[in-house]
Amino acid sequence: MSEPPPNSLIAVAMSGGVDSSTVAALLQREGHRLVGMTMQLWNQRRLPEMQVEGATGRCCSLDDVYDARAVANVLGIPYYVVNFEDRFEETVVKPFVDEYLAGRTPIPCTLCNNHVKFDQFLDMADGVGAGYIATGHYARVSFNSESGRYEMRTGMDLGKDQTYFLFGLKQHQLARTLFPLGGMTKPQVRALAAELGIPTAAKHDSQEICFVPNGDYAGFIDAYFKERGIAREATHGEIVDKEGKVLAEHEGVHHYTVGQRKGLRIAAPEPLYVIATNPQTQQVIVGQGTDLYRESLVAKDVNWVSIAPITEPRAAQVKIRNRHEPAEAVLYPTGAQDRVEVRFLSPQRAVTPGQAAVIYDRDLVLAGGWIE
Amino acid sequence: MYYFDHNATTPIAPAVLELLQKVQAEVWGNPSSIHTPGQRARQCVETARSQVAQLLNCDPKEIVFTSGGTESDNLAVLGAPQGHVVTTAIEHPAILGAAKHQADCTIVPVDANGLVDPEDIRKALRPDTTIVSVMHANNETGVIQPIEAISAIAREAGILFHSDGVQAAAKIPVDVRALGVDLYSLTAHKFSGPKGIGALYVRDGVKLNQRQFGGRHERERRAGTENVAGIAALGAACALPKPEVGALRDRLEQGLLARIPDAHVNSAGAPRTPNTTNIRFPGLEGEALVIALDLAGFAVSSGAACSSGAVTPSHVLTAMGLSTAEARASIRFSLGRTNTEEQVDALIAAVEKATARLRKLAPAHV
Numbered sequence: 001m002s003e004p005p006p007n008s009l010i011a012v013a014m015s016g017g018v019d020s021s022t023v024a025a026l027l028q029r030e031g032h033r034l035v036g037m038t039m040q041l042w043n044q045r046r047l048p049e050m051q052v053e054g055a056t057g058r059c060c061s062l063d064d065v066y067d068a069r070a071v072a073n074v075l076g077i078p079y080y081v082v083n084f085e086d087r088f089e090e091t092v093v094k095p096f097v098d099e100y101l102a103g104r105t106p107i108p109c110t111l112c113n114n115h116v117k118f119d120q121f122l123d124m125a126d127g128v129g130a131g132y133i134a135t136g137h138y139a140r141v142s143f144n145s146e147s148g149r150y151e152m153r154t155g156m157d158l159g160k161d162q163t164y165f166l167f168g169l170k171q172h173q174l175a176r177t178l179f180p181l182g183g184m185t186k187p188q189v190r191a192l193a194a195e196l197g198i199p200t201a202a203k204h205d206s207q208e209i210c211f212v213p214n215g216d217y218a219g220f221i222d223a224y225f226k227e228r229g230i231a232r233e234a235t236h237g238e239i240v241d242k243e244g245k246v247l248a249e250h251e252g253v254h255h256y257t258v259g260q261r262k263g264l265r266i267a268a269p270e271p272l273y274v275i276a277t278n279p280q281t282q283q284v285i286v287g288q289g290t291d292l293y294r295e296s297l298v299a300k301d302v303n304w305v306s307i308a309p310i311t312e313p314r315a316a317q318v319k320i321r322n323r324h325e326p327a328e329a330v331l332y333p334t335g336a337q338d339r340v341e342v343r344f345l346s347p348q349r350a351v352t353p354g355q356a357a358v359i360y361d362r363d364l365v366l367a368g369g370w371i372e
Numbered sequence: 373m374y375y376f377d378h379n380a381t382t383p384i385a386p387a388v389l390e391l392l393q394k395v396q397a398e399v400w401g402n403p404s405s406i407h408t409p410g411q412r413a414r415q416c417v418e419t420a421r422s423q424v425a426q427l428l429n430c431d432p433k434e435i436v437f438t439s440g441g442t443e444s445d446n447l448a449v450l451g452a453p454q455g456h457v458v459t460t461a462i463e464h465p466a467i468l469g470a471a472k473h474q475a476d477c478t479i480v481p482v483d484a485n486g487l488v489d490p491e492d493i494r495k496a497l498r499p500d501t502t503i504v505s506v507m508h509a510n511n512e513t514g515v516i517q518p519i520e521a522i523s524a525i526a527r528e529a530g531i532l533f534h535s536d537g538v539q540a541a542a543k544i545p546v547d548v549r550a551l552g553v554d555l556y557s558l559t560a561h562k563f564s565g566p567k568g569i570g571a572l573y574v575r576d577g578v579k580l581n582q583r584q585f586g587g588r589h590e591r592e593r594r595a596g597t598e599n600v601a602g603i604a605a606l607g608a609a610c611a612l613p614k615p616e617v618g619a620l621r622d623r624l625e626q627g628l629l630a631r632i633p634d635a636h637v638n639s640a641g642a643p644r645t646p647n648t649t650n651i652r653f654p655g656l657e658g659e660a661l662v663i664a665l666d667l668a669g670f671a672v673s674s675g676a677a678c679s680s681g682a683v684t685p686s687h688v689l690t691a692m693g694l695s696t697a698e699a700r701a702s703i704r705f706s707l708g709r710t711n712t713e714e715q716v717d718a719l720i721a722a723v724e725k726a727t728a729r730l731r732k733l734a735p736a737h738v
Binding site: 009062065081082124126129 | 664666696
C-alpha cells in the first residue's frame, strides 16, 4: 500500500460487519473521499433447500445490506450494492463444488479474494474513478523501496490474521489496496467502532462459508445440482487399508477429508484415520495416526508475494491450514517459478492436497500456493 | 444532480405539491360522511375523478382509485374471473407476478424490437382464457405496443383486455375508447404526481372480483377510505400539460451515438414514448456506468433493482433476444419536464468520459 494521494477516491468494500464499517469510518475521519460498496455475491434465497430459519449475519443477506447502507448513511458517503453473482458462481461456487466432489477440501475464501474481491471489485473501483480499494481484512501491506515490491505481513492480531486467504494477491493489486485494520486487534477495532458511533459495533463475526451458512456442504451441492437439473451419479466406494484390504464401504469420497477420524464406523484395535482419498477409484485409504505425517510437500500455482521467486533454498515457516501453527521448513526451487518444494524440519500431520500452503518469514508473507 | 430517470419516478410538480399539502391540511373529512366536512372531501375526490377521466377520455364513474400501478395491475389480473391469463414477456412484475397467481398463464414473446405480434396473442387464447394483459408503453425501452389491434382480438373472442398504461399515461395521448381496452392502469408518480396513488380504468359494464374487503368505497370495487389528498394531487397531475421532451431525447440519443463508438439504441425500430431511450454500450458494465454517472451528478438506470438494491439484467431486454452481457451493457435514459438542453449536453459529455474509462477495463469483464 502506498498512502493514497489526498482527495483520491477510495472504494470501501462494506459487508455490513463491524470490520469493514470501521474501515469506512476510519478513512473518513482521516479525510479521504469514499464510496461504499457491498458486493452481492450469492442470493441466499436461491436454493429453497438451504433456507435456514432465523439465520442472520450471513454474507449478502438483506440484513447485511441494510446494515452496510445504514453505516454509509450515518457517514454520509455514497453507497451502492454491486452485483457480482455471475462472477462469484463461475469462479468460486463451481470450483468449490468440483473440488469438494473430487474429495478435496476447497477454500472458497481464497478463490473469492483472487477472482472477485481483488479483481472484479478493483475493476469496478476503476470504472467509477476510485484509484484505491479498502477492505476490513486483517493484514498489512507496505512498499519496500529496496526490493521495489509491495510486501504483505500478518495482521497484528494473530487470532484474526487473514493472510492465509490473501496469498494470491499480485503486486498491482497490493499497490491499490488498503487494509486499515492490519495494525489493530479485534478488541481495538470494536472499541474504535463504538467510539466512531458505528451502528454495527456489537455485531457478531461471520463464521461459516458465506454461501453455505449452515455449514452443510453436501446439502448445498445436492440443492445446487437439483436447481441446475444435473443428475448426480450415486457415488460409493471402498474403504481400504494401506495394503488395499477392503474394510468397509462408503457413499462417496467427498464425505471424507484427510485426517478425519470420526464417522468411519470400522472397528479396529488402534484408532483409524483417513490418510488419503482417491476420487478416480472412489477409494478412501485409512491408516494409523502416524501414517498421516509427511516430511514434505510440493505447492503449485505459487504466487510470490513479498519476494521474487527463489533460486536457491531458503528457510521459512509454512502454514498448511488456516488454524495451523506455521511449521519450520526449507524451501527448494523446482525449476518452475510457480512450483516450490517445502521440506519440513519435523513431519506435519494431515498435509491435504487442494489446501493452500502459505509461506512466511516470521510476519512477512513470502508466497503461497496449492498443495499437490 | 441532473435527473434522467423519470421512468422510475418523477419529481412532484410545484402546483401539484401545493394542492397536495393544502388538501392534506384542510380537507380532512371522510368522503363517506354525510356532513359538510365529508362532503367537501367527496367533492375533492370527484373533481379529481373527472380530471383522470378527461385524461383517458372515459366517464368518471369508470375510474377506480388505487394505491398505485401495482395495485391497479393486480386488481385487473386477479379481479378477472379465475382462468387462463395471456400476457407478454416484457410486462412489469406487477402483471407477471399476478398472472402466476391466476389459474394458468401464457407468456407471449416479443420480437427483437420489443414489439408483440397481435397474432401471437390470438394464438395463445384458449377457451378458458379470462383476461389478456399487454402493456401500453414499456418502462425500459419506451416501446409502444399495437394496443388497438390486440384489443380487437380480445374483444372478438369475448375476453377482457387490460393494458398497463403506467409508462404511457400523460406522456402520449391515451384514449381508452379508441384503444378498445376494458381495463387500464396508471399511477401518479410517473407524471409529476405523488407516490402511493393511482387509478384503474374499469369500462362500464365490466365486473371485477373484489381483491380487498371492507367498506363499499369506489362503487364496491376497492374498499378503504380514500386517500383524498393523493387523489386530488393525481387529478391535478393529469391536468398538467404533457412534457415536451421528444426533441431533447433525440438530441441525447444522437449525441451519444455520434460521440461513443459502437453505441446502439435498443428498440430503435419500434414506436417509442418520446421521453425514453435505452442505449447499449457493447462490452461495458452498465452497473459501473450508472454508479460512475451518479458520482458525477447524473441519475440514470440500468436493468432492474433486486431486493438488495443490486442490479439484475433487464428481463425486458433479454426477452428481446439480448444476451445477459448485452442487457447488462444497456442504460436507460428517461427524460422529464425539468430537463434542459444544457443538462442533456452535460450528460453526453459525462457518458463519453465514463465510457472511455470503462472501455479501458472492458476486457477484464468479458
